[in-house]
Amino acid sequence: xxxxxxxxxxxxxxxxxxxxxxxxxxxxxxxxxxxxxxxxxxxxxxxxxxxxxxxxxxxxxxxxxxxxxxxxxxxxxxxxxxxxxxxxxxxxxxxxxxxxxxxxxxxxxxxxxxxxxxxxxxxxxxxxxxxxxxxxxxxxxxxxxxxxxxxxxxxxxxxxxxxxxxxxxxxxxxxxxxxxxxxxxxxxxxxxxxxxxxxxxxxxxxxxxxxxxxxxxxxxxxxxxxxxxxxxxxxxxxxxxxxxxxxxxxxxxxxxxxxxxxxxxxxxxxxxxxxxxxxxxxxxxxxxxxxxxxxxxxxxxxxxxxxxxxxxxxxxxxxxxxxxxxxxxxxxxxxxxxxxxxxxxxxxxxxxxxxxxxxxxxxxxxxxxxxxxxxxxxxxxxxxxxxxxxxxxxxxxxxxxxxxxxxxxxxxxxxxxxxxxxxxxxxxxxxxxxxxxxxxxxxxxxxx
Amino acid sequence: xxxxxxxxxxxxxxxxxxxxxxxxxxxxxxxxxxxxxxxxxxxxxxxxxxxxxxxxxxxxxxxxxxxxxxxxxxxxxxxxxxxxxxxxxxxxxxxxxxxxxxxxxxxxxxxxxxxxxxxxxxxxxxxxxxxxxxxxxxxxxxxxxxxxxxxxxxxxxxxxxxxxxxxxxxxxxxxxxxxxxxxxxxxxxxxxxxxxxxxxxxxxxxxxxxxxxxxxxxxxxxxxxxxxxxxxxxxxxxxxxxxxxxxxxxxxxxxxxxxxxxxxxxxxxxxxxxxxxxxxxxxxxxxxxxxxxxxxxxxxxxxxxxxxxxxxxxxxxxxxxxxxxxxxxxxxxxxxxxxxxxxxxxxxxxxxxxxxxxxxxxxxxxxxxxxxxxxxxxxxxxxxxxxxxxxxxxxxxxxxxxxxxxxxxxxxxxxxxxxxxxxxxxxxxxxxxxxxxxxxxxxxxxxxxxxxxxxxxxxxxxxxxxxxxxxxxxxxxxxxxxxxxxxxxxxxxxxxxxxxxxxxxxxxxxxxxxxxxxxxxxxxxxx
Numbered sequence: 020x021x022x023x024x025x026x027x028x029x030x031x032x033x034x035x036x037x038x039x040x041x042x043x044x045x046x047x048x049x050x051x052x053x054x055x056x057x058x059x060x061x062x063x064x065x066x067x068x069x070x071x072x073x074x075x076x077x078x079x080x081x082x083x084x085x086x087x088x089x090x091x092x093x094x095x096x097x098x099x100x101x102x103x104x105x106x107x108x109x110x111x112x113x114x115x116x117x118x119x120x121x122x123x124x125x126x127x128x129x130x131x132x133x134x135x136x137x138x139x140x141x142x143x144x145x146x147x148x149x150x151x152x153x154x155x156x157x158x159x160x161x162x163x164x165x166x167x168x169x170x171x172x173x174x175x176x177x178x179x180x181x182x183x184x185x186x187x188x189x190x191x192x193x194x195x196x197x198x199x200x201x202x203x204x205x206x207x208x209x210x211x212x213x214x215x216x217x218x219x220x221x222x223x224x225x226x227x228x229x230x231x232x233x234x235x236x237x238x239x240x241x242x243x244x245x246x247x248x249x250x251x252x253x254x255x256x257x258x259x260x261x262x263x264x265x266x267x268x269x270x271x272x273x274x275x276x277x278x279x280x281x282x283x284x285x286x287x288x289x290x291x292x293x294x295x296x297x298x299x300x301x302x303x304x305x306x307x308x309x310x311x312x313x314x315x316x317x318x319x320x321x322x323x324x325x326x327x328x329x330x331x332x333x334x335x336x337x338x339x340x341x342x343x344x345x346x347x348x349x350x351x352x353x354x355x356x357x358x359x360x361x362x363x364x365x366x367x368x369x370x371x372x373x374x375x376x377x378x379x380x381x382x383x384x385x386x387x388x389x390x391x392x393x394x395x396x397x398x399x400x401x402x403x404x405x406x407x408x409x410x411x412x413x414x415x416x417x418x419x420x421x422x423x424x425x426x427x428x429x430x431x432x433x434x435x436x437x438x439x440x441x442x443x444x445x446x447x448x449x450x451x452x453x454x455x456x457x458x459x460x461x462x463x464x465x466x467x
Numbered sequence: 468x469x470x471x472x473x474x475x476x477x478x479x480x481x482x483x484x485x486x487x488x489x490x491x492x493x494x495x496x497x498x499x500x501x502x503x504x505x506x507x508x509x510x511x512x513x514x515x516x517x518x519x520x521x522x523x524x525x526x527x528x529x530x531x532x533x534x535x536x537x538x539x540x541x542x543x544x545x546x547x548x549x550x551x552x553x554x555x556x557x558x559x560x561x562x563x564x565x566x567x568x569x570x571x572x573x574x575x576x577x578x579x580x581x582x583x584x585x586x587x588x589x590x591x592x593x594x595x596x597x598x599x600x601x602x603x604x605x606x607x608x609x610x611x612x613x614x615x616x617x618x619x620x621x622x623x624x625x626x627x628x629x630x631x632x633x634x635x636x637x638x639x640x641x642x643x644x645x646x647x648x649x650x651x652x653x654x655x656x657x658x659x660x661x662x663x664x665x666x667x668x669x670x671x672x673x674x675x676x677x678x679x680x681x682x683x684x685x686x687x688x689x690x691x692x693x694x695x696x697x698x699x700x701x702x703x704x705x706x707x708x709x710x711x712x713x714x715x716x717x718x719x720x721x722x723x724x725x726x727x728x729x730x731x732x733x734x735x736x737x738x739x740x741x742x743x744x745x746x747x748x749x750x751x752x753x754x755x756x757x758x759x760x761x762x763x764x765x766x767x768x769x770x771x772x773x774x775x776x777x778x779x780x781x782x783x784x785x786x787x788x789x790x791x792x793x794x795x796x797x798x799x800x801x802x803x804x805x806x807x808x809x810x811x812x813x814x815x816x817x818x819x820x821x822x823x824x825x826x827x828x829x830x831x832x833x834x835x836x837x838x839x840x841x842x843x844x845x846x847x848x849x850x851x852x853x854x855x856x857x858x859x860x861x862x863x864x865x866x867x868x869x870x871x872x873x874x875x876x877x878x879x880x881x882x883x884x885x886x887x888x889x890x891x892x893x894x895x896x897x898x899x900x901x902x903x904x905x906x907x908x909x910x911x912x913x914x915x916x917x918x919x920x921x922x923x924x925x926x927x928x929x930x931x932x933x934x935x936x937x938x939x940x941x942x943x944x945x946x947x948x949x950x951x952x953x954x955x956x957x958x959x960x961x962x963x964x965x966x967x968x969x970x971x972x973x974x975x976x977x978x979x980x981x982x983x984x985x986x987x988x989x990x991x992x993x994x
Contacts, residue, residue: 030919062920069549070957071925078919078934080753183548216542314918319983336984343916345959348544348637352916352961401961404914404981429913429964431955433639464972 022046023328024106024116026096030314031295032122033057034321035328040087042329047088048114050106052095054146056081060124061314063149064176068183073146099270101288118328121267121278121286121293122321125260125312127173132256134230139238140254143177152180155253159186164251166190166241168227169258170197172344175210177255178219179347189220189249191227191241193258203382204360205371206396210346213378217347230254260312262297275299277310282334284324292327294320304337306356313342339411340394341404349378354407355394357384367393370417372444374399374437381441385417392417400437401429409466418453421445425458489536496529507583507594516600523618527626534630543637545957547926555880556745562880570877577868580612605661617657620738624652627741634744640952640965644730648737651676656734669697673704676732678711680771681894683862688782717901723967724908725898726950733894735887738876739928740951743884747928747953750883756930760890760947761827767866768893769831773838774862776801777855795843802839805832816904819974866891885928889947899946907967908950909974910943912936915982916962923954923963937962940977 023039025032028051036047058076065071084091092114098107099119106114127142129135141151156162165181167174170192178188194200197214199207214221226244233239240250262277273279273287277299284292295317300309319337326333343352358367368387373380379399385392392415395407406427410420420427424438442455485493502512502522512518538546554561575582584593591599595610598618602610628649635641655676663670671693679685685708694701719727729736776798783794809832820828875887888895902908910933917940923933929947933954936943943954943963955963 059919059921061918062922065920065922068547069552070545070547071921072551075921075925078921078938315915315982318915318980322979322983334984338982338984341915341982343918343960348542350959350961401913401964404916408914408981429911429961431638431640431952431964432966433643435639460968464969 020044020046021117022048022115023118023120024048024050024114025120025122026050026106027122027124027295027297028054028057028091029060029122029124029295029317030057031124031317031321032120034318035120035122035294035325036089036321037087038322038325039328040089042325045328046090048090048092048116050092050094050096052093055091055093056084058146060144063143063146064180066149067152067180095266097266099267099272099291101271101291104290116290118290119292120324120328121264121272121291121297122295122317123263123266123297125296126263127256128169128259128261129256130258132227132229134232134238135256137230137232137238137254138236139252140230140256142256142260143173144260152253156181156184156186158184162186162252164189164249165253165255166249166251167255167257168241169256170194170223171257171259172198173260174255174257175214175346177257178214179217181253181255182217182219187218187220189222189251190214191222191225191243193224193226195224197221197223199359200362201359202396203357203363203369203371205369205373206380206382206398207359209373209378209380209398210349213347213349260296262299262310264297275309282336283327283332284320284335285327292324294324304335305340307337307340315342339408341407346398349398350401351396351398352402353394353396354402354404355384355392355411357382357394357396370445370448372437372441374440379437383417383420390416390418392420395420403427403429403463405466406463418451421451421453421455423456423462425455426462428458486536489533492529492533492536494529495525495532499523499525499527499529503594503597506597509584509593511592512597515597519597519601522597523622527622530626531629534633537630538633538636546634547957550745550748556748558749558881562746566878566880569879570873573868573872573877576612576616577872583612583615585612602661605658606664608664614661620734621652621657623742624734624737625649627744628737631741631744635956638952638956641956644952645740647731648733648740651732652734652737667697667700669693670701670704673708674734675704675707677734678716678728678894679708680712680768680775680897681733681735681892682708683771683775683867683893684859686775686779687859688778691782716898720898720901721906724906724948724950724965725895725902726908726948726965728898729888729895729949730951735871735875735892736949739879739884739888743876743879743928746879746884748883748925749881750885750889750928750930752924752927752930752932754932757932760930761824763890764892764896765827765831767870767891768896769835770862770866771893772805772835774855774858776839777853777858781855798839798843802836805835812904819904866893883928883930885930885949888949889929895947895949899948902948903944903946905970907970907973909966909968910936910948910954911964911966911968912940912942913960913962913964915940915980916960918960920959922957922959926953926957928953933963940980942974944974 023045025036025048028049032049036049039045039047056077057079058073059078062071062076066073066076094112095109096106097109100107104116106116125144127144134140139155141155142148143152156165164187166189167177168191170190174190178190181188196204196207197210211221222243228242228244230238231240231242238251238254240248241254242248264274264278267274267278271288272291277297278286278293279301280286280293280298281301284294284298286293296310296312298310298320303309316337320335323333323335339355341354345351358364366387367384370383371380377399381395381397381400383392384394392410395402421442424441425436428436428438438455442453445451446453499522502518506512551557555565556562584591584595586592590596591609595612595615598610598615601618602608602614628645631645632642656674660672660674664672671690684690691705694705716728730740780794780797783792783797784790785793787793787796817825870891871887875891878886917937919934919938921934923937924931927933928951929949931943931945931948933943950965952965955965
């Protein structure tokens with residue numbers, strides 16, 4: 020019986036394992052140094068905030084693995100010997116594999132700041148990071164102020180977490196506006212306001228210079244490039260993540276920033292695959308980056324590699340880009356491509372609408388000449404994934420999107436709807452005369 | 468290897484320390500309860516109307532003020548910070564104390580009302596006497612233990628309803644739904660029956676929104692006689708009682724799912740959604756709990772059907788020339804109706820059953836038919852194998868009192884707020900049966916957006932593992948779902964939406980989720 024070994028029990032590795040089990044009788048082993056069982060990494064924040072206990076983060080009950088004959092090993096692989104197809108653990112255990120899937124995820128970035136390894140300085144990625152945070156910032160008496168460095172998705176989550184325990188937070192963001200490496204200015208500006216509403220001390224265009232230590236080697240303050248020293252007991256470093264691949268340095272596997280894979284998710288060595296955060300595409304796919312540290316792409320790669328292993332060699336072909344996040348109280352969804360003001364393609368035109376008083380807005384990107392719909396960012400309005408996927412598939416024009424936007428609305432029943440207001444703004448901005456159509460179940464179900 | 472769960476460390480500070488105002492609010496609310504407690508220890512308050520008003524107002528405004536302090540100063544949004552750190556909402560000491568006190572209250576209420584001051588003859592004493600003025604005002608009669616209970620129940624739904632609305636003030640579905648349960652409790656369960664009693668003393672107490680089989684005693688002899696004796700109005704109410712289960716309920720459940728009743732109208736649901744809201748995360752989500760749930764709740768349906776059939780049978784006559792509905796005609800009618808439902812379901816919906824559910828359905832059907840047949844051929848005497856009176860009494864004791872009250876509500880802080888609705892309520896089971904098989908309602912999963920975080924499952928009061936469906940891209944069509952809408956509210960990625968749509972495409976399942984290669988999706992999913 021062929022033995023498939025997967026290193027990493029995150030969503031990529033576990034999805035691969037589940038799909039391999041569904042379609043084959045192969046022996047499956049998952050190795051993790053982080054936790055006994057698969058859990059939702061994106062939900063770690065809710066444990067610190069008291070919304071859930073760690074056990075609630077596990078999508079499958081503990082009996083699931085045995086029942087589905089998926090063996091779990093807790094341990095850290097220090098070396099891959101691809102000649103003999105063996106894995107060496109830190110505690111000198113050795114196991115053999117026939118096919119190896121690397122799904123080792125990421126680790127938080129550190130950019131060589133003085134003091135970045137002091138006690139009280141940490142990133143937020145793993146379960147161990149969460150445990151560490153519980154030590155570094157259990158409450159506002161122990162942690163009288165926290166400084167977060169890096170204005171991305173993890174940074175704002177960490178800020179929300181700390182605020183839930185009433186800990187004062189200073190948030191250093193390198194850019195001129197929150198996450199504006201991704202978001203257009205209108206969207207990003209609204210999030211800035213919301214961050215301030217939550218009494219987070221937001222410092223835009225501010226960089227970390229160094230972290231100062233007290234006599235016990237603990238962080239006691241940080242110094243910014245504005246010359247300011249901010250006293251703090253905890254420093255959260257959240258300037259992104261990079262692939263967790265240092266254990267592969269001496270293997271023959273080709274590495275770049277991540278593990279280099281072709282479109283079939285194969286590495287340069289036969290029978291070794293890489294999926295999820297740690298995989299780096301040799302050639303970027305469409306507008307996508309070569310490394311995508313996103314839940315959904317990890318899952319999709321897992322689905323694809325399982326098919327390759329069980330049946331047919333299958334190319335990784337992610338469909339239309341989509342993503343979501345929550346910034347404090349504001350939900351964000353995106354479908355297709357909307358670039359920020361700097362990265363905007365020269366053919367890309369934006370339509371932005373924002374509610375007069377509520378923190379609700381959206382930005383729609385479309386082609387200047389052809390008026391083809393390119394993508395949408397929505398904040399505070401939920402949208403139907405299927406509908407946008409369909410519109411992108413069919414190459415619908417932006418007028419179509421505005422006209423049938425009610426079909427795409429996914430807000431709970433009785434919520435105030437804004438499609439008419441949005442259409443009116445669009446008509447005014449672009450001198451059109453679009454009448455929004457009523458929501459139609461018939462159209463919604465015509466899909467798929 | 469097990470790592471200690473540091474999030475539960477004693478050093479972890481619950482985020483919601485009570486503010487000074489909240490402490491005062493707690494004292495205010497408790498002082499209202501204290502007055503009731505003193506009254507039950509037979510402190511004879513002068514001016515009972517005033518003291519009762521003071522007491523109820525204190526309870527109401529204590530809750531109101533506490534909620535205002537908790538939510539009004541915060542931005543609107545999900546307010547679950549620290550739920551698992553607080554003793555009361557995480558099965559800590561306070562939870563146990565509250566659970567034990569509530570359970571004690573229910574035991575006294577159901578089995579020892581004399582401790583509350585109920586007098587068989589003569590005038591009431593104790594806490595029941597304290598409620599006499601209010602009762603006289605409404606119905607003209609002195610209070611009973613049920614009047615006391617009904618008043619407190621209504622105050623709880625109103626006060627905690629306001630708290631709930633504050634907590635979910637960003638969510639109009641929750642606001643409107645809560646106003647609905649507050650209205651139905653106050654008007655239909657509390658005021659209208661009392662006023663009807665004042666207008667027509669012969670009418671039995673009838674909470675019109677309380678439908679058989681929840682209202683399992685509705686067709687007992689004394690009530691039927693009372694309905695008939697009260698003339699047209701009584702007859703109308705009797706007909707309404709029959710129509711509401713056989714006509715109104717199926718239509719509304721088809722259109723909106725069982726939520727129209729369970730989380731918009733029902734009083735048990737009303738209390739669970741308001742006063743019980745802080746305990747919704749305690750429901751058991753394990754697969755084994757689901758298995759227990761299905762057997763227990765459907766057994767209760769079988770029990771109540773047999774019991775009601777037996778009770779009605781026992782008082783019907785044999786002579787068809789006197790009245791068309793004789794014992795035999797009734798029994799045959801019940802058998803025909805059940806066979807019809809069973810046949811229709813097996814004919815059109817068999818494919819939607821899981822294997823064990825199919826066996827269960829067949830099993831129950833055979834049991835009922837055997838009992839009816841057995842009785843029919845074995846002549847008169849007892850109904851089925853039991854005395855109808857015994858059946859009625861045991862149902863009233865086991866299900867009506869112990870299950871719905873003592874366990875169902877008393878154990879809110881331990882088992883969660885919908886234990887009764889989930890494991891015990893026959894009404895919920897019947898509505899759920901229809902919801903599963905023949906209704907436009909579903910919770911739609913939004914393509915591939917689920918991140919398996921678990922908020923939906925954790926906060927599902929019915930113990931549905933919502934995430935298990937959402938992460939497969941599958942819609943949630945479950946008989947137990949009461950449509951409270953909280954899974955959709957707590958979802959951080961906008962994945963879930965309660966909606967009523969066409970039956971076609973209602974369930975659907977994808978092995979490969981939306982977002983991946985279109986060819987791969989069709990290829991794998993069609994297989």
